[in-house]
Amino acid sequence: MPRQWVPAALLALLAACGGGDSGNGANGAPGESAAPAEEAAVAEEALNIDPAILPEGVTVAMVEEGRDLFNGGGICFTCHTVEATGGPLAPDLTDDAWLNVDGEYSSIVELVKTGVSQPLEHPGAMLPRAGMPLTDAQVEAVAAYTYILSRL
Numbered sequence: 268m269p270r271q272w273v274p275a276a277l278l279a280l281l282a283a284c285g286g287g288d289s290g291n292g293a294n295g296a297p298g299e300s301a302a303p304a305e306e307a308a309v310a311e312e313a314l315n316i317d318p319a320i321l322p323e324g325v326t327v328a329m330v331e332e333g334r335d336l337f338n339g340g341g342i343c344f345t346c347h348t349v350e351a352t353g354g355p356l357a358p359d360l361t362d363d364a365w366l367n368v369d370g371e372y373s374s375i376v377e378l379v380k381t382g383v384s385q386p387l388e389h390p391g392a393m394l395p396r397a398g399m400p401l402t403d404a405q406v407e408a409v410a411a412y413t414y415i416l417s418r419l
Contacts (some may be wrong), residue, residue: 290298320418321356322372333412341409342397351416354389360416370417375410 314334316327337343337351346357353359359367365386366373380403382395396406 297410306417314415314419316415316419320415321411322414325372325407325414329408329411330415331412333408333410336401336409337403337412341401341405343409343413346391346393351413353389355389357386357389357393360413363417365417370414372410372414373412376407379406379410379413 272393289308314327316330318327321327321330322346337347338349344351346354348354348361358364363370366389368378378393379397379401380395382397383393386392401409
């Protein structure tokens with residue numbers, strides 16, 4: 268990355284979840300973490316998804332792609348943590364308490380697309396698509412992973 272882009276990339280990363288230190292060890296580079304062994308262990312863990320609990324149009328492959336994006340280039344882990352259990356800037360995605368949407372797949376897709384400008388309980392606003400250049404298919408994959416987290 269050219270040197271002049273480093274401040275802009277760091278600013279985009281911080282802005283994606285409201286800025287500040289999320290306390291999870293992210294070092295400021297999208298898709299990288301100060302604890303790569305921990306991140307790799309979470310990413311490699313089998314999800315054991317029953318396809319019957321997936322919403323219409325969602326596949327196990329989408330969920331797996333969503334997990335990769337969540338813990339990599341989608342930078343979701345910087346605010347929600349690698350385990351998706353939340354932190355000071357963003358809520359836990361593994362429980363059944365949904366704060367800004369009803370927890371249904373379509374509403375999660377919409378939330379990721381539009382962001383959360385005024386979160387109900389956390390100080391970190393989420394930019395649309397987490398401030399990243401995610402395609403609609405990538406947003407749908409991240410939403411599929413997020414949907415399944417509270418149902419495993």
